[in-house]
Amino acid sequence: MQRLFLITMAAVVTLAIALGVFLYVSLVPYFGPIGKVAAGVVITGLACVAILICAFTYSRVGILLAHRRREALNAQIIVSGEVVVFPNGDGTFTHLSAMHEAAKLAPQVTVKEIAAPKPVSDKETVLELFDQGISLRTIAESTGLTYYQVQKITSEAKR
Numbered sequence: 615m616q617r618l619f620l621i622t623m624a625a626v627v628t629l630a631i632a633l634g635v636f637l638y639v640s641l642v643p644y645f646g647p648i649g650k651v652a653a654g655v656v657i658t659g660l661a662c663v664a665i666l667i668c669a670f671t672y673s674r675v676g677i678l679l680a681h682r683r684r685e686a687l688n689a690q691i692i693v694s695g696e697v698v699v700f701p702n703g704d705g706t707f708t709h710l711s712a713m714h715e716a717a718k719l720a721p722q723v724t725v726k727e728i729a730a731p732k733p734v735s736d737k738e739t740v741l742e743l744f745d746q747g748i749s750l751r752t753i754a755e756s757t758g759l760t761y762y763q764v765q766k767i768t769s770e771a772k773r
Contacts, residue, residue, distance in 0.1 A: 698714075
């Protein structure tokens with residue numbers, strides 16, 4: 615069993631070495647272009663990493679400056695219980711909690727009710743308009759009747 619394993623292992627190693635030598639010999643003329651392509655890939659990767667580092671640093675600096683500005687503004691705010699006030703540069707104060715409460719209130723809106731048009735149930739008016747060549751939809755809109763009602767009146771008159 616061990617002898618068979620050793621013979622198989624020797625055959626596999628011999629084939630692997632032969633394949634490696636064959637690839638090496640066949641690629642010798644292409645070492646120049648392969649090296650240039652590999653160098654291009656490495657340079658491109660390094661450029662991308664450098665751009666990523668610059669973008670990350672720019673973003674991080676922006677975040678830190680925003681925190682600094684927020685902390686400077688929060689240091690000026692005066693809080694007493696539920697009342698929050700911001701001192702302006704001219705000596706006046708802005709009542710922030712009042713602004714917050716005012717933003718919660720919905721504006722008062724008054725709605726006027728419009729009376730619905732009274733439907734005209736006069737069959738003669740519908741027939742008169744129909745005889746003038748007005749469409750059934752227009753008659754229904756102008757008289758306040760439904761299209762079905764106008765259609766029923768005109769079909770009864772045709773009989």
